[in-house]
Amino acid sequence: xxxxYQGKETEAAPSTVAEFLxxxxxxxxESVVELNGxxxxxxxxxxxALAENDVVNAFHIVAGG
Amino acid sequence: xxxxxxLIERExxxxxxxRVGIAGAGGLGSNAAMLLVRAGVKNLTIADFDRVNESNxxxxxxxxxxxxxxxxxxxxxxxRMIEPDVNLEMLDMRLTPANAVKVFSRxxxxxxxxxxxxxxKMLIDALLPSGRPLVSAAGLAGWGRSNDIRVRRVxxxxxxxxxQTRDVRGGLAPVGVRVCIAAAMEANCAVSLLLGxxx
Numbered sequence: 001x002x003x004x005y006q007g008k009e010t011e012a013a014p015s016t017v018a019e020f021l022x023x024x025x026x027x028x029x030e031s032v033v034e035l036n037g038x039x040x041x042x043x044x045x046x047x048x049a050l051a052e053n054d055v056v057n058a059f060h061i062v063a064g065g
Numbered sequence: 066x067x068x069x070x071x072l073i074e075r076e077x078x079x080x081x082x083x084r085v086g087i088a089g090a091g092g093l094g095s096n097a098a099m100l101l102v103r104a105g106v107k108n109l110t111i112a113d114f115d116r117v118n119e120s121n122x123x124x125x126x127x128x129x130x131x132x133x134x135x136x137x138x139x140x141x142x143x144x145r146m147i148e149p150d151v152n153l154e155m156l157d158m159r160l161t162p163a164n165a166v167k168v169f170s171r172x173x174x175x176x177x178x179x180x181x182x183x184x185x186k187m188l189i190d191a192l193l194p195s196g197r198p199l200v201s202a203a204g205l206a207g208w209g210r211s212n213d214i215r216v217r218r219v220x221x222x223x224x225x226x227x228x229q230t231r232d233v234r235g236g237l238a239p240v241g242v243r244v245c246i247a248a249a250m251e252a253n254c255a256v257s258l259l260l261g262x263x264x
């Protein structure tokens with residue numbers, strides 16, 4: 001199915017948000033994940049199944065302050 | 066006379082009546098607090114558990130003679146040198162998922178200014194459901210690459226500052242010239258949100 005990930009159109013097999021991101025090397029416990037403009041909070045939200053034309057973004061939270 | 070003499074009446078009223086929360090009083094938090102007070106923000110809630118260390122002097126709004134003191138006490142002293150009338154709620158505490166919402170419940174906006182990635186993520190997860198704007202920073206270590214540090218609006222109420230990449234764990238030092246860019250961008254986001262300006 002067709003998705004937009006990090007601003008780019010991409011093809012992906014049916015999966016959950018967590019599976020999709022982990023397959024791309026995203027450390028999901030250290031990231032803020034946005035699905036269709038909404039931030040997914042909590043582990044349950046990351047098990048949401050992706051749908052055609054979803055827009056997914058992941059922002060890595062790194063240390064320093 | 067407010068600390069910022071350039072404010073028009075509406076701006077002065079908005080900034081003086083708002084309360085900004087700052088989670089952490091290190092490189093991001095101490096400098097963001099300094100800039101907010103200079104901008105005309107009068108009410109701040111700042112939480113930190115740490116003491117001023119010699120390694121902080123390269124980037125944090127503290128002075129060598131303050132080494133060993135609680136950061137909340139040293140920062141209050143420094144902020145009052147800028148604006149004696151500032152209304153400070155300085156909390157000597159470690160933020161947790163259980164206490165973060167209550168600590169910042171009176172704040173219009175919260176600035177995340179913590180150090181570890183785990184603590185940053187914890188605060189984001191804890192505060193986002195409140196719907197209150199949260200300004201967070203990630204990716205500010207090392208030198209150069211000023212243009213990589215940017216502001217992103219994520220979801221409804223998260224504003225992310227930083228390059229999302231340059232990590233102190235990767236051997237890069239936290240250095241004032243770059244940390245202060247992120248701190249100033251966080252403070253600028255808070256002020257522009259309060260005044261209803263573009264980020």
